[in-house]
Amino acid sequence: MPTLYAKIAGGNWSAAGTWSTTGSGGADNSGPPTSANDVIFELGSGNVTVDVGTQRSAKSLSCIAGTGDYIGILTHNANTLVVSGNITFSSGMTYTAVSSSAIIQVNGTGTITTNGKLIGQLQISGVTATLGDNLTFIDSKTCSLLLGTSASLNLNGKTVSGNSSINRVLLNSSIIGTAKTITVASGTFANADFRDITFSSASNLDLSAITGLSGNCGGNSITGGGTVLTFTTAVDQHWIAATGGDWSDVTKWTSRVPLPQDNVYFDNAFSASQTVTADMPRIGKSIDWTGATGTPTLALTSTGNTRYGSLTLISGMTLTVTQTQTFEGRGSFTLTSAGKSFGAVTVAMFGGTLTLQDAYTGTGTLTLNNGTFIDNGFSVSITIFSSSNSNVRTITKTGTWTLTSTGTIWTTATATNLTLSDTGTISITDTSATSKTFAGGGKTYNNISITGGGSGAVIFTGANTFNKITVAGGTKTITLPGSTTTTLVSGDGLGNGTNVITFNASAGSATLSKTSGVLSWDYVSLTNIPSTGGATFYAGTNSTDGGGNTGWNFTNAPPSGLLTTKVGS
Amino acid sequence: MSEQIMVQVRFKEKTEVGEYNDALYFTQAEYQAKSQIEIDALKQARVNNWVNAVKNPPVFVEPTKTELQAQKAELETQLAEVNSKLLTAKDVIK
Numbered sequence: 001m002p003t004l005y006a007k008i009a010g011g012n013w014s015a016a017g018t019w020s021t022t023g024s025g026g027a028d029n030s031g032p033p034t035s036a037n038d039v040i041f042e043l044g045s046g047n048v049t050v051d052v053g054t055q056r057s058a059k060s061l062s063c064i065a066g067t068g069d070y071i072g073i074l075t076h077n078a079n080t081l082v083v084s085g086n087i088t089f090s091s092g093m094t095y096t097a098v099s100s101s102a103i104i105q106v107n108g109t110g111t112i113t114t115n116g117k118l119i120g121q122l123q124i125s126g127v128t129a130t131l132g133d134n135l136t137f138i139d140s141k142t143c144s145l146l147l148g149t150s151a152s153l154n155l156n157g158k159t160v161s162g163n164s165s166i167n168r169v170l171l172n173s174s175i176i177g178t179a180k181t182i183t184v185a186s187g188t189f190a191n192a193d194f195r196d197i198t199f200s201s202a203s204n205l206d207l208s209a210i211t212g213l214s215g216n217c218g219g220n221s222i223t224g225g226g227t228v229l230t231f232t233t234a235v236d237q238h239w240i241a242a243t244g245g246d247w248s249d250v251t252k253w254t255s256r257v258p259l260p261q262d263n264v265y266f267d268n269a270f271s272a273s274q275t276v277t278a279d280m281p282r283i284g285k286s287i288d289w290t291g292a293t294g295t296p297t298l299a300l301t302s303t304g305n306t307r308y309g310s311l312t313l314i315s316g317m318t319l320t321v322t323q324t325q326t327f328e329g330r331g332s333f334t335l336t337s338a339g340k341s342f343g344a345v346t347v348a349m350f351g352g353t354l355t356l357q358d359a360y361t362g363t364g365t366l367t368l369n370n371g372t373f374i375d376n377g378f379s380v381s382i383t384i385f386s387s388s389n390s391n392v393r394t395i396t397k398t399g400t401w402t403l404t405s406t407g408t409i410w411t412t413a414t415a416t417n418l419t420l421s422d423t424g425t426i427s428i429t430d431t432s433a434t435s436k437t438f439a440g441g442g443k444t445y446n447n448i449s450i451t452g453g454g455s456g457a458v459i460f461t462g463a464n465t466f467n468k469i470t471v472a473g474g475t476k477t478i479t480l481p482g483s484t485t486t487t488l489v490s491g492d493g494l495g496n497g498t499n500v501i502t503f504n505a506s507a508g509s510a511t512l513s514k515t516s517g518v519l520s521w522d523y524v525s526l527t528n529i530p531s532t533g534g535a536t537f538y539a540g541t542n543s544t545d546g547g548g549n550t551g552w553n554f555t556n557a558p559p560s561g562l563l564t565t566k567v568g569s
Numbered sequence: 570m571s572e573q574i575m576v577q578v579r580f581k582e583k584t585e586v587g588e589y590n591d592a593l594y595f596t597q598a599e600y601q602a603k604s605q606i607e608i609d610a611l612k613q614a615r616v617n618n619w620v621n622a623v624k625n626p627p628v629f630v631e632p633t634k635t636e637l638q639a640q641k642a643e644l645e646t647q648l649a650e651v652n653s654k655l656l657t658a659k660d661v662i663k
Binding site: 053080082291338449 | 627
């Protein structure tokens with residue numbers, strides 16, 4: 001494939017007219033560069049914008065070839081520029097990464113030479129990338145250097161720098177708990193946080209001595225001869241002002257804006273009507289508001305926030321949340337909500353545990369990506385619960401979880417490496433006309449409580465086992481998974497009184513299994529719900545046989561203590 | 570910093586939308602300063618808030634044009650991230 005030159009007029013990266021095969025003054029190419037084209041910005045090339053949309057590609061990118069060094073402006077909007085080889089910026093050009101979402105991804109072995117230009121985000125995927133000179137990031141709180149699958153970085157004696165001691169760059173693995181290697185090779189860092197990085201270094205590495213600060217987000221180690229890896233020493237940080245302000249305001253803290261390893265305390269007296277805005281993406285280890293007075297407000301509204309420990313709120317404060325809150329601690333930590341309501345919360349605590357200290361209420365999705373979540377017997381009220389992945393995780397559930405939304409309200413559809421210990425209740429409360437899907441992933445649940453009323457069905461997927469299902473308050477349609485067996489342990493009634501509960505199959509037949517004893521229902525309408533197992537199934541005299549219900553008796557169960565015989569329909 | 574010893578008041582109450590389990594926490598000084606009536610009022614406030622949250626979950630509101638434009642920008646950012654992840658996934662498949 002031919003080399004493509006950025007033309008004199010410049011333009012958007014995605015436009016065919018921005019490129020030529022014969023030089024910056026040549027005729028238009030038939031399309032923008034692909035991963036097969038080497039791309040050259042030469043002296044005559046105009047200003048080019050990496051425009052948004054599908055990702056942009058090049059085999060290699062050089063701004064020092066052709067008729068002379070490029071002196072134009074390369075603007076990188078919020079999009080990914082994928083380069084499969086070397087990247088070389090010229091000293092006289094301008095490279096403007098508009099934000100940390102201006103991503104340069106390197107997916108072919110190559111050398112990155114930025115000539116002092118500031119990068120928004122660098123991703124390395126599947127290869128070892130080597131620094132040709134020092135690499136520095138823009139003045140943003142969310143810059144990162146992400147090492148993807150099978151990726152590594154060779155510093156080659158160069159320095160990776162965040163923009164400041166507050167706006168540090170995060171060097172991390174794309175998979176929590178799976179470390180990626182950075183070969184230090186006489187290189188170093190400045191103002192950087194690290195998560196799941198294995199440093200290959202012949203000698204011990206003292207990251208407490210780098211320019212600025214080093215943050216430890218967990219999962220970091222050293223190999224290659226060095227045995228001691230040291231980060232900036234953790235220091236408790238107290239909010240020392242009576243006024244509110246931004247989390248990133250160093251003047252409000254004991255000695256610095258908290259690092260991921262610093263515990264954070266709000267144990268001061270606030271003046272009236274003060275708000276602390278958490279504008280840092282990584283806000284510290286454990287955050288504790290115990291002792292704060294003056295009824296302050298914590299605003300989690302600026303950016304998504306990750307803490308690496310516990311969170312303790314107090315009754316005498318206000319919480320406003322619009323951004324996703326993430327827990328990434330790798331030890332045993334707690335969450336005390338103090339009656340405050342969260343939005344979306346993600347638990348990504350590799351090898352760690354988050355234990356509730358009181359009831360939890362959220363108006364967004366509670367997501368468990370890694371680690372253990374223990375409700376500790378407290379009530380959990382959320383719109384949706386999601387834990388559909390293959391990471392190692394445990395749910396210990398002894399309280400009542402109330403799911404208030406519609407759509408897929410529970411998903412553990414991919415239940416690989418998920419341990420579920422459930423002695424509590426899951427309550428599905430929505431009574432609208434919209435369906436609710438419980439994608440149980442074939443796990444064993446205790447009790448399911450469904451609020452009756454509304455035409456929206458409750459749809460189960462997965463070969464799940466339930467101790468008991470109850471429906472109260474109105475009629476309801478329950479759809480069981482077709483070609484799949486759902487198992488019930490208890491034979492108790494549905495608790496539906498005279499409200500008819502309709503059971504049907506998502507496709508074909510949905511088998512209901514109970515291994516022994518008697519299942520005693522009434523006021524149900526069954527269609528394509530064959531029964532199996534050693535139990536005797538009574539649908540009740542007030543129930544309707546819609547067909548396809550082998551193994552059911554449409555009579556009442558005999559009083560307990562009497563012998564029963566399985567008749568079958 | 571030494572950990573502060575807190576008094577936990579654990580409580581549960583049956584409500585129209587199910588049983589509610591929660592806990593209040595006080596420093597020892599706070600606890601000693603509170604009457605049982607005050608503590609009961611705090612409990613009841615928690616119960617009422619929870620019942621309200623369950624009975625009135627977030628409702629969908631049609632977004633404004635400005636909000637849609639902000640969403641578009643956010644989605645473009647997410648698209649960039651997804652494209653990157655796609656490439657990472659392709660690496661795994663290779």
